[in-house]
Amino acid sequence: MSAFLILVKRNIKLFFKDKGMFFTSLITPLILLVLYVTFLGNVYRDNFTSLLPDTLQLSSGLIDGLVGGQLVSSILAVSCVTVAFCSNFLMVQDKVSGAIKDFRIAPIKSSVLSLSYYMATLLSTLIICLIAMGFCLAYLAVVGWYLSFADVCFLFLDIVLLVLFGTALSSIINFFLSTQGQISAVSTIISAGYGFICGAYMPIYSFGETLQKIISFLPGTYGTSLIRNHTMQGVLAEMKAQGIPEAGMKELRDLLDCNLYFFGHQVDLPAMYLIVGIAVVVLIMLYVLLNKCKKQK
Template sequence: MLALIQRNIKLFFRDKMTVFFSFLSSFILIGLYFVFLEGTLSVEVADFIDPDLMMFNWLIAGILAINSISTTLTAFGIKVKDDEKDISKDFHSTPISKAQVVGGYIGAAIAISLFVSVFTLLLGEIIIYFQYGTIMDFVTFLQVLLLILITVFSNSALMYLIILFIDSSGAYSVISSLVGSLSGFIAGVYIPVGVLPEWVVSIIKFVPSTQAASLLRKALMRNEFQKMSAAPDALILEVKETLGVIFTWGDGYMTTTQSILYVLLSGVVFYLLAVWKLSKEDSDN
């Protein structure tokens, strides 16, 4: 299986345009932030923190959530090409088990997404250091890495399940465009979650990627919210709700532990559904 993972990773990075566009969205969103979004956070919080630093961390968290969706789906494009060229059938005619073939695609997608996400995180920290004169502490860095891994795991499971229903490059291109457009809204990057209608928020908060973005924001924006401890509680809650850092759950708010479990369990469910789909295909054949 390791050889298949290496093969799929090499195929991904061999396509220079695919690699370029995988990183391009991060650069575009960061550029748009400095052109349009910097300085947009309410001046009420400026008495306690640097609002621009808070918003930039908010943006990086959202980009990480988007990357975990887009890069895994892009990586699974290798499977679509293999299916079209009947390479997948060649795999099944060898001693390699079907589980190993599946693991080769999923393992490569996770590795590629982790690479792009960590690159984005490091790029963001470099910009923060030179632009705002601060840098993330090591413990927070490790926490963010763990959250990235959880996020990539969940989204790779969902993207793989989607890929199983695609049988042509044309359909793959359409799905990629659709997912790419929706991911920015789901992650609350194009429009802050709190600005959306309540009925929309009540739906997207059940999307694992939305919860993952919330977890990443909690970690990346923790220092800014700690500095706001002297601010009115109502103001802190308003900022957190508007920026999609927290979501209501019953009479309270979903805790970090609940969000982590939700994202992890959703990934497990998606993988089980993918296994069921593959098993059903085998029985039909």
């Protein structure tokens, strides 16, 4: 246990000591927030208002609250995974520098070594994502606050769960990397592509039917929906109270990806938690197994 704690402390210290890596990871969610507000805010607002009947008039604050919740959920859903990849690049850098060879010949179990990287990445990513969550909640407080205390608590739980998933996923992918060029390539691909396949950048309904079915198998999609539900639950409840019928609310929740469907069957929130949780456990076990096989080889 002492070796595990020493390695975790060492990895976290090296990550925060690398100012370039740390600030890049921290600034990424903030840049996304600025870009979303600047370029996508009006698009989301126009798409929503075009769906409203002429007889229904909602306040601008309510609409801004809905748009803000959608923007914030997209940012947090993407950041929990992309930041994990940045935090986990220390594992690859140890391969580049040769430090990993010293660890592997030392009397340290492969499982301890692999889990120390995982835990250090988890804690570093969680710190950055919680800071990003604070900025996002401050933004919602400005444009329109409809979150309850329970919503904030569940949002925190969603972020923790999605960071666990992102860390496990990055650990497996980074396991096969060994050069700085590979780090840059993977970072670019993940940053550009993950937001689309998890439904953060574009609503799932906008994809083709075949692609929708493929995306329904990805755990990250359900993580994004969990965050969407808890950032927009309050504002959706207020809209229903102001006169939007139940059928209209269901259609709206479908369009916002608050409701997800697996081959026509709606997936409820407990099932979403279960899907992401099982994915985390399976990925961690696979990651430890890969390291164990590497040690034996």
